[in-house]
Amino acid sequence: MPVVSARKLVKRYDGFLAVDHIDFDIEEGEIFGFLGPNGAGKSTTMRMVQGVSPVTSGKLEVLGMDITRRSKEIKALIGVAPQEDNLDPDFPVVRNLTTYARYFRIPAEEAEKRARRLLEFMQLEEKADAEIEELSGGMKRRLIVARALINEPRLLILDEPTTGLDPQARHLIWERVRELKRNGATIILSTHYMDEAEQLCDRLVIMENGRFLVEGRPKDLIQQVVGPCVLEIIDPEEGRDIESYLVSVGAQVERSAYRIYAYSKQCQTIQSGFRERFPDTYSTVRSATLEDVFLRLTGRRLRE
Amino acid sequence: MSWLSNIDYGAVLVWRRNADVFFKTWKTNFLPSILEPLLYLVAMGAGLGGLIVGLKYAGQDIGYVRFLAPGLVAISIMYGGFFECTYGSFVRMHYQKTFDAIVATPVSLEDVIAGEILWGASKSFLNSTIVLLVIQVMGLTFVPEVLFAAPTALAVPALAFLGGLMFSAIAMIFTALVPNIDSFNYPFYLLVTPMFLLGGTFFPISQLGAAEPLAYIFPLTHVSILVRDMSLGLVRWVDLASFIYVLAAVVVTFIPAVYLMRKRLIK
Ligand SMILES: Nc1ncnc2c1ncn2[C@@H]1O[C@H](COP(=O)(O)OP(=O)(O)OP(=O)(O)O)[C@@H](O)[C@H]1O
Ligand SMILES: [Mg+2]
Numbered sequence: 001m002p003v004v005s006a007r008k009l010v011k012r013y014d015g016f017l018a019v020d021h022i023d024f025d026i027e028e029g030e031i032f033g034f035l036g037p038n039g040a041g042k043s044t045t046m047r048m049v050q051g052v053s054p055v056t057s058g059k060l061e062v063l064g065m066d067i068t069r070r071s072k073e074i075k076a077l078i079g080v081a082p083q084e085d086n087l088d089p090d091f092p093v094v095r096n097l098t099t100y101a102r103y104f105r106i107p108a109e110e111a112e113k114r115a116r117r118l119l120e121f122m123q124l125e126e127k128a129d130a131e132i133e134e135l136s137g138g139m140k141r142r143l144i145v146a147r148a149l150i151n152e153p154r155l156l157i158l159d160e161p162t163t164g165l166d167p168q169a170r171h172l173i174w175e176r177v178r179e180l181k182r183n184g185a186t187i188i189l190s191t192h193y194m195d196e197a198e199q200l201c202d203r204l205v206i207m208e209n210g211r212f213l214v215e216g217r218p219k220d221l222i223q224q225v226v227g228p229c230v231l232e233i234i235d236p237e238e239g240r241d242i243e244s245y246l247v248s249v250g251a252q253v254e255r256s257a258y259r260i261y262a263y264s265k266q267c268q269t270i271q272s273g274f275r276e277r278f279p280d281t282y283s284t285v286r287s288a289t290l291e292d293v294f295l296r297l298t299g300r301r302l303r304e
Numbered sequence: 305m306s307w308l309s310n311i312d313y314g315a316v317l318v319w320r321r322n323a324d325v326f327f328k329t330w331k332t333n334f335l336p337s338i339l340e341p342l343l344y345l346v347a348m349g350a351g352l353g354g355l356i357v358g359l360k361y362a363g364q365d366i367g368y369v370r371f372l373a374p375g376l377v378a379i380s381i382m383y384g385g386f387f388e389c390t391y392g393s394f395v396r397m398h399y400q401k402t403f404d405a406i407v408a409t410p411v412s413l414e415d416v417i418a419g420e421i422l423w424g425a426s427k428s429f430l431n432s433t434i435v436l437l438v439i440q441v442m443g444l445t446f447v448p449e450v451l452f453a454a455p456t457a458l459a460v461p462a463l464a465f466l467g468g469l470m471f472s473a474i475a476m477i478f479t480a481l482v483p484n485i486d487s488f489n490y491p492f493y494l495l496v497t498p499m500f501l502l503g504g505t506f507f508p509i510s511q512l513g514a515a516e517p518l519a520y521i522f523p524l525t526h527v528s529i530l531v532r533d534m535s536l537g538l539v540r541w542v543d544l545a546s547f548i549y550v551l552a553a554v555v556v557t558f559i560p561a562v563y564l565m566r567k568r569l570i571k
Contacts (some may be wrong), residue, residue: 013571052407053571076410083441086401090325099324103317103409151409 001064003028003155003186004049008058008164011044011210018044021058026188031181033197033204034190040207042190043083046159049188050080063154076104079153081144083160083190087132093143094119094128097150104151111150118146123172138169145173149180156180158189163198174200194291206297213297218272218290225296226288229267231274233260233283242278249273254295261292307566308559309328311418314411318419321406322392323426337434345442345450348372348506361508362538373439373450374532375505377460378467380435381531382503382524384428385468386496389475390488393420397479408538417565421472428468433461454537460503461548463534467527470550473557475525480564504528526550 002025011019013128019041026032034042047053049062051071060067062074088096094115101111119125122142127135135143145161160176162170170193178185183220191197197204198218205215214221231251235242243260246253249270251262264270267285274283326333349369356368396402399407407413436457443451478491502512503524519525526546533543 021508050408052404072410072412075408080408082404082408084401086405088321088402088405089400090328090402099321099404100409102320103314103406103411105313105317105410219425 001028001065002026002061004032004188005061006045006049006058007060009045009048009055009060010057011041011048011053012056019048019056020212022207022210022212024205024212024215026186028186029181029184030202031177031187031189031200033201034188034207035192035194035197035204035294036207036213039208042207043159044210045207046157046188046190050078050157051075059176076151076159077153077154079148079151081141081148081156081161083157085140085144087140087143087147089132092129092131092233093124093135096132097147100147101150106151109279114150114152118149121149121176122146138165142169142173145176150279154185156185156187158187160190162191162193170196194289194294199288206294208298214293219294222288222290226292227265228288229264229285230288230292231262231264231267231271231283231285233262233274233281235260235281240278242281244271244276245277252296256295261295263288263292263296272298281291306322307414307562310412310414312415314415315409315418315422318406318416319422319426321402322420322423324359326427334430334434337380337431338438340369340378341373341435341438342442344376345369345373345439345447346403349447349450359508361532362540366536368450369447370449370536371508371532372506373452374535375528376439377432377464377535378503378524378528378531379500379505380432381428381464381467381527382471382496382499384431384464385424385471386475388427389420389424389472390479390491391485393424393476393479394482394485394488396420397569398485404516407569413569414562417562421469421476421561424472424475425465425468428471429461429465432464432468436460452535452537454535456534456537456539460531460534463527463530466550466554467523467530470523470527470553470557473561476561477557477564480561486492498522499524506533523550523553 004026006022006024008021008023009019010021016208022045028146034045036042044053047057048060048067051067051074055068063077065074068075088099091099097115097118098108098111101114106114119128122145124139124142124146127139132140141164142162145158148156148158162173174196181187189200201218203215203217205212208212214225233242242254243253251264251270254261262270271283271285313351353368353372359366359368359371361371402415406416427557439450440452478488482488499522502519504519504524505524505528509525512519526549529546530543533540
């Protein structure tokens with residue numbers, strides 16, 4: 001039985017359709033990613049799964065229970081690290097965890113033990129008595145993840161857990177997420193970092209305008225959407241016929257400012273032809289990544 | 305209104321969160337409650353009261369400072385809950401996102417609102433009990449007129465909690481409706497200040513003449529009547545009416561407070 005199961009799930013804010021009839025199943029023990037540009041509906045979907053945002057229509061089951069009828073039971077079994085910092089500034093670090101534990105009816109002594117252990121887990125033990133306002137942004141994110149674990153959840157929901165973190169802190173979170181998965185937790189996460197999604201997620205969806213553009217394993221998606229490789233060209237002078245040339249040899253072409261990306265199954269062959277035709281233009285062949293998938297599907301334009 | 309059934313022990317957990325924060329810095333929190341009644345007793349009681357002769361309350365002669373003191377207790381009941389559930393709750397809701405954090409746990413949004421209102425009532429209870437204690441200490445020392453020896457005076461803190469529930473729930477309705485924190489000026493200027501001045505606090509409402517019946521609309525008027533009569537040991541029919549008013553107002557304001565907060569916060 002899937003841990004989360006959504007059928008024709010819809011969320012409307014007043015008239016605005018934020019989540020538009022999506023279907024998905026998240027299996028026990030997997031890391032499932034929500035990707036997509038700003039405003040795609042990732043947080044909205046995750047907030048419905050948490051039971052804090054009412055479902056407009058459709059069916060949503062979490063841990064085998066209907067979210068609209070049994071959200072209290074569900075909330076007791078899941079852990080949530082929201083996108084927005086909502087640590088309690090009225091309490092120092094360790095009290096943030098113990099106060100939160102109390103909302104789950106965890107006895108004080110047990111809460112204290114778990115809080116100390118989680119601070120260690122997130123490498124925050126030295127900050128145990130610090131005030132929240134004394135923490136850096138990255139420390140706050142780590143504390144939010146620690147807080148999400150206080151009830152030893154079966155399902156962990158992490159909404160952009162690594163946004164704004166330095167590389168060390170990101171790697172720490174990745175390490176911890178993998179460790180939690182090894183211990184049997186199911187994890188839902190959203191991220192704007194494609195390398196993160198590629199490394200962590202067993203399966204992911206790319207959303208836009210409340211709908212899924214694709215769903216699958218990172219490796220499969222790269223193969224399906226982009227192919228094995230990319231020819232990347234730096235072309236500061238627009239208006240030359242590079243793009244039309246590449247199209248004429250059968251590549252799929254995207255441009256982003258000075259960069260042109262040509263997707264094809266035979267990057268090397270195309271590159272040799274290209275070098276003959278445009279000998280002075282820099283070009284390189286690399287393997288395709290999830291970032292290429294994302295850019296191909298959602299376009300290179302910035303959206304608000 | 306099935307959402308009312310979402311209220312359970314979670315409300316107590318929310319109450320405890322606020323109480324923990326308050327008692328962390330209780331010394332600074334209690335200081336204003338001690339100083340304010342002293343200032344009023346000196347300024348209004350000794351200063352102004354000396355000019356007032358022939359004051360009557362419930363048909364009996366009464367000195368001004370003895371009339372005033374229970375009014376100060378009633379005022380602290382109003383301000384305790386009203387401040388807490390306007391500015392205090394708004395800061396927790398809007399700036400600190402404390403409510404968002406809590407509703408991700410098995411504590412429901414209804415618990416949060418109920419817990420906030422319980423805490424507001426506790427502030428009314430704490431503040432007014434301190435004011436009453438300060439007054440009694442003054443009564444035992446420098447101002448014997450303000451000693452309230454009637455046994456019913458002992459029940460004033462319990463009434464303070466009940467009145468606090470009413471003021472907190474009214475405040476929560478405004479918190480659910482205001483677009484931003486500055487908008488609290490309106491309920492304060494249009495409701496709280498008029499009650500503070502006219503709600504049977506600084507002078508008997510009979511002084512209002514033809515407008516006296518209007519004063520009975522104000523929640524504070526009823527709290528003033530009850531606190532004063534309990535302090536003085538008076539038992540009158542109007543006390544029963546005022547008690548029923550407060551009891552009914554708690555229910556009548558609590559339900560829309562929860563309803564409107566749900567409407568504001570559930571998205
Ligand atoms: N409370 C709300 N009221 C009205 N519209 C909302 C509300 N919350 C979100 N939306 C809208 O719903 C859409 C989806 O928002 P959501 O927060 O789910 O996006 P997201 O994918 O998480 O984006 P981001 O990457 O920026 O976090 C957006 O267009 C947003 O403006
Ligand atoms: Mg989001």
